[in-house]
Every structure is written in C-alpha cells, then in structure tokens.
Amino acid sequence: MGDSRRLRVFRAVVFVAGAILVQASAQAQTATVTASVTVVDDTTTIALRDLHFGSIVPGSAAGTVTIDPAQTGAARLSYSGVTMANTSSISDALFRVTGAPNRYYQIGLPASCAIVNGSGSSMVVDGFRACPISMMVGGTRVYRTRGRFHSHTPGGHPVFYDEFYVGATLHVASGQATGPYRGTFDVSIHYE
Amino acid sequence: MRTVLLSLVIAGLVLSLTAGAFAQAGSATATASATADIVSNLTIANVTGLQFGKIVSGATGGTVTVSPTGTRTSSGGVSPVNGATPAPSAASFTVTGEAGASYAITLPTSAITLGNGAGGSMTVDSFSSNPDGTGTLAADGHQVLDVGATLHVGASQAAGTYTGTFSVAVAYN
Numbered sequence: 595m596g597d598s599r600r601l602r603v604f605r606a607v608v609f610v611a612g613a614i615l616v617q618a619s620a621q622a623q624t625a626t627v628t629a630s631v632t633v634v635d636d637t638t639t640i641a642l643r644d645l646h647f648g649s650i651v652p653g654s655a656a657g658t659v660t661i662d663p664a665q666t667g668a669a670r671l672s673y674s675g676v677t678m679a680n681t682s683s684i685s686d687a688l689f690r691v692t693g694a695p696n697r698y699y700q701i702g703l704p705a706s707c708a709i710v711n712g713s714g715s716s717m718v719v720d721g722f723r724a725c726p727i728s729m730m731v732g733g734t735r736v737y738r739t740r741g742r743f744h745s746h747t748p749g750g751h752p753v754f755y756d757e758f759y760v761g762a763t764l765h766v767a768s769g770q771a772t773g774p775y776r777g778t779f780d781v782s783i784h785y786e
Numbered sequence: 787m788r789t790v791l792l793s794l795v796i797a798g799l800v801l802s803l804t805a806g807a808f809a810q811a812g813s814a815t816a817t818a819s820a821t822a823d824i825v826s827n828l829t830i831a832n833v834t835g836l837q838f839g840k841i842v843s844g845a846t847g848g849t850v851t852v853s854p855t856g857t858r859t860s861s862g863g864v865s866p867v868n869g870a871t872p873a874p875s876a877a878s879f880t881v882t883g884e885a886g887a888s889y890a891i892t893l894p895t896s897a898i899t900l901g902n903g904a905g906g907s908m909t910v911d912s913f914s915s916n917p918d919g920t921g922t923l924a925a926d927g928h929q930v931l932d933v934g935a936t937l938h939v940g941a942s943q944a945a946g947t948y949t950g951t952f953s954v955a956v957a958y959n
Contacts, residue, residue: 641818649823649884651958659822679825679884679958687818702813709820719820764822775822784813 639783643688645719645762649680652770661686663725663761664735676766687760691783693743695754701726701739702782703760709777717775721763724781728756735759828883830956836910836935839874840867843943850939852876854916854932864939877933881956885927891915892955893933900937902946910950912936920959931956 647659648671657675663686671684693699706720726741743754760781838850841864848862858874860866866874881889897911913935923929933954 639814639816641816644819644821647820647822649825649887651825651827651884677827677958679828680823680887683823687820689816689818691816707820709822711824717822717824760818762820764820766822766824770824772824772826775824777820778817779820780815780817782813782815 638690638692639781640690641687642690642757643685645687645760645779646683646685647764648678648682648684650764650766650770651677651679652766652768653677655768657766657768658763659766660721660763661761663687663723663759664737666735670761688757689760689781690755690757691741691743692753692755693785695743695745698740698742698786699756700784700786701741701758702784703739704779704781707777707779709764709775711771711773711775713771713773715771715773715775716777717767717770718765719762719777719779720765722760722779723762724758724760726756726758823884825884825887826882828881828887828889828956828958830931830954831880831882833878833880833930834875836877836933836952837872837875838937839872840870841865841939842867843939843941843945845941847941847943848939849936851912851936852934854914854918854934856932856934862939863941877954879931879933879954881921881923881929881931882927883923883958885923885925887923888959889921889923889956890959891917891919891921891931892957894952894954897938898950898952900948900950902944902948904944904946906944906946906948908940908943908948909938910935910952911938913952915954921956 650659653675655675659673662670670686671681691699701724703722703724706718708716708718710716723737724739725735726738728742728744729736729738741756741758743756745752745754838852839858841850844863846863848860848864850860850864850866852858852874854876856876858866893913893915897909900908900910913933915931915933921929921931
C-alpha cells in the first residue's frame with residue numbers, strides 16, 4: 595500500500611517536471627527569436643551595414659577619426675592628427691529594427707569597443723551616436739536614442755520597421771601598428 | 787530515481803525562469819562590425835634619374851626635352867647625339883602605400899639649376915609626369931611615376947657633365 599502510494603507520487607512529479615520542461619522550452623524559443631512574443635508579433639534587429647573608418651595613416655601624435663551618423667557622404671568623416679589614405683570605404687553602421695505598428699523602441703549604444711589587428715594591437719572606438727530614420731526632422735538626421743516603427747510597403751504588403759544609423763570615434767595612437775583592424779559592438783533594443 | 791526526478795524539476799524551473807526573464811525584458815541585441823585599416827605612410831623612392839643624354843651645343847641656345855615616356859626632342863641650336871651613352875631617359879620613381887589609394891603628385895614649379903662644377907650652369911623646367919597630377923596605387927600598393935622636363939642649353943654651352951637635383955612630392959588625397 596505504502597509503496598503504491600509512493601509510486602503514485604513519483605508519477606505525479608514526473609508529469610509536472612515534464613510539463614515545465616515543455617513549457618520552458620517553448621518560452622525559450624520565442625524569447626530568443628522575438629524577446630516579447632506576448633506584445634509584438636515580429637521583432638528583429640539586424641545590422642545592415644558595418645562601421646568603416648577607412649584607411650588611416652597614423653600621425654606623430656595621437657589622433658581621431660569620427661564617423662558622424664547625422665551626415666551623409668563625405669561629410670560623415672572628420673579626423674584630426676592622422677592622414678586619410680583612402681576614404682572611399684568609409685561608412686556608418688546601419689541597423690534595422692522590426693516591431694509593432696507605431697510603437698516606440700529605445701536604442702542602447704555601447705560606451706566603447708575595441709578593434710584589433712591580427713598581431714594583437716588594438717584601438718578604442720567610443721562616442722557612439724545613433725540617428726533613427728523615424729526621428730528625422732525635415733529630412734535631416736538628428737541624434738536620438740529612441741525610434742518608432744513605421745510602415746513600409748515593399749511589394750505592396752505593409753511591414754513595420756525602423757532603421758537607424760550609428761557612428762563613433764576611433765582613437766589612433768601615434769605609430770599605431772599597420773594592418774586591418776576589426777571588432778564588434780552590440781546595440782540593444784528595448785521595445786516600449 | 788528521486789535524485790534524477792529532482793534534477794529534472796530544478797532544470798525545468800531554471801529554464802522556465804530564464805525564459806521568463808527574456809520575455810519580460812522586451813529587448814534584443816544586434817551586432818555590427820567596426821573596421822579600420824592602419825596603413826603605412828606614402829613613400830616615394832627614386833629609381834633612375836632624369837637623363838638628357840649627350841648633346842652638342844651650338845652657336846645659338848636651344849632646349850632639350852625628355853618626356854615622361856623617355857622620348858627626347860630638341861629645339862634651337864642644340865643637336866642631340868642619338869645612340870650615345872648615356873641614353874636619354876625620364877626619371878623614374880616608385881610610389882608605395884595603401885593599395886588602391888589615390889595620391890597627389892607635386893612637381894617642381896620653378897626651374898632647377900644644373901652645374902658642371904666649373905662655373906657653367908643650365909636650367910631645367912617644365913616638369914611633367916606620368917601619371918600626371920593624381921596617381922592611383924595598384925593592388926600591390928605600388929605605382930611607377932615617371933618624370934620628364936626641359937633643359938635650357940645656352941649658346942656655346944661649355945662642355946662637361948652637368949648635374950643637379952629636383953624633388954617630387956606625393957601625398958594621399
């Protein structure tokens with residue numbers, strides 16, 4: 595009798611544990627894909643374009659190269675203390691955030707990141723700034739850390755997303771070792 | 787048996803809590819790359835000098851021009867001696883830097899003076915180059931830059947070997 599009751603308890607525990615696992619698994623999947631399945635139907639954030647500072651000749655003292663996301667074309671680039679060897683490859687970063695119609699989101703920018711070359715030398719990138727397309731004023735980009743999903747109709751079907759440009763400042767030491775430098779930075783999106 | 791079940795329960799709870807935390811945060815992250823190329827400074831090295839070759843001066847002055855491709859022409863009372871050594875040739879430089887980079891070429895804008903060491907002199911001006919004005923480095927980061935100019939020979943210019951120097955500057959655009 596006692597054994598039989600104990601067995602029933604065990605079965606119940608197994609059932610409950612199994613149920614939690616299935617539920618947790620389902621939630622984990624939705625969380626990694628959308629992070630807010632209960633509020634928003636489709637939310638993704640992707641980088642459409644990377645941040646490129648171009649080809650730089652270090653100067654005799656420390657210098658900086660800045661990509662301004664509020665500007666376009668060659669005006670995006672400003673620099674001091676260095677010489678630019680090739681500016682044709684410069685670009686600001688571009689992110690696309692998909693979300694619910696007319697909802698707002700907030701952009702979390704990194705304080706800094708490091709980019710490194712293959713032989714262990716590094717440079718610091720900081721001063722990150724963002725300019726959401728949805729917040730443009732009279733066609734001019736402005737620095738904002740908040741954007742809004744608006745309608746786009748590729749192929750006639752409305753989808754809601756926003757894009758934002760990101761620029762930053764690169765710090766180049768005098769005699770900075772040559773080579774291609776690369777690093778990554780994260781932007782976080784908070785759906786309001 | 788009991789240990790296994792307990793582990794399952796705990797694992798389930800942990801997963802559940804973790805998933806819940808993500809869902810409540812309502813946030814996502816995207817990653818982009820940041821890149822830069824640090825390149826060495828643009829350098830220019832002289833490979834061969836500008837050689838006007840052997841010439842005979844006449845009763846009147848004249849000019850000898852060597853083009854960036856090395857072709858020699860003359861005017862006035864000057865007779866180039868073809869086939870003699872040294873042969874005429876344009877100055878040749880190697881420009882080295884960032885592959886594909888564009889750079890500006892600055893040639894002497896005023897005349898330079900060649901001397902024979904015995905008080906005789908001639909002037910050289912009208913410098914020209916190939917490429918002209920702006921160069922573009924090849925995929926290997928090099929480009930050959932050839933420079934020509936015009937030599938002014940006086941009437942009955944004293945015989946001898948005349949030498950001088952000039953500078954060519956390059957800078958990234």
